[in-house]
Amino acid sequence: MVPPDSLEGEEHFVKAKDAALRFLTYRARSEAEVRRRLSKKYGPAVIEQVIETLLRQNFLDDSSFAQVWRDNRELHRPRAKRMVQQELRQLGVSSDVIQDSLEGYSDESNAYDAGIKLARKLASRNFSDEELRRRISSLLQRRGFSYGMVRETVEKLCGELGADSLHRQDDAKNHEEESQPPDTKADRDAQQSKQS
Structure with missing residues (x-):
């Protein structure tokens, strides 16, 4: 494992961050989705550094993601609340965030x-x-x-x-x-x- 402080570690960080940003351009993603995607090529230290950076820069926010997912489902493909809960759970969103985002879902x-x-x-x-x-x-x-x-x-x-x-x-x-x-x-x- 390459330490993130080294030149090679910095290069891995930049590549991992670019990969994460490309992944986020197609649609909003949960933190868990980005982690899974990055884990195919990068180590835990680099992934953690990228996730922290994306969270700090507001590129990742599970609450916003869950709300966008809910709104999209209601607008384009309405379905039962329990199905939306299941989808969000599979995408790695925490139960508390799911519960908050689906409040008032009819x-x-x-x-x-x-x-x-x-x-x-x-x-x-x-x-x-x-x-x-x-x-x-x-x-x-x-x-x-x-x-x-x-x-x-x-x-x-x-x-x-x-x-x-x-x-x-x-x-x-x-x-x-x-x-x-x-x-x-x-x-x-x-x-x-x-x-x-």
């Missing part, structure tokens, strides 16, 4: 947001109510929401979207009926009176 609103995004995406495909329910339920289960939360969210979404999907189906049915030619004089008369 499974109810995140389940609704995830479900409504999918429902809007599927709205133009004319799925049956049963198929729509199944697809939304599957997504919410994969995102870690409890069975009760999934059921509650699906009911709420289908209640809100039910009228819209019924109107779409009625409009499609009426358009289909209007586009077919009348068969008899009575049908033609009925259609003409409908249009008047």
Whole structure:
């Protein structure tokens, strides 16, 4: 092991710090992620020196990282609180920091947001109510929401979207009926009176 005070140690420190900064350019990282990455090429003394420097210069901050992770999940890929906790734990964030960053996290609103995004995406495909329910339920289960939360969210979404999907189906049915030619004089008369 090369002492960090020597010229060679300083060179290792500079290379390790540059590697850490490159690693941080892609996205925010936890302290543990940076340590793991650096441990592939550098010794503990150099890693410790780099971590201390990055912390002092505010390039590393697990609290900020956890908050950014939470915000990103809520905005782009809503999921259950317990899944976000698990992700942060796997990324090496301490339990206290996780608990602080997830304070006020609402499974109810995140389940609704995830479900409504999918429902809007599927709205133009004319799925049956049963198929729509199944697809939304599957997504919410994969995102870690409890069975009760999934059921509650699906009911709420289908209640809100039910009228819209019924109107779409009625409009499609009426358009289909209007586009077919009348068969008899009575049908033609009925259609003409409908249009008047």
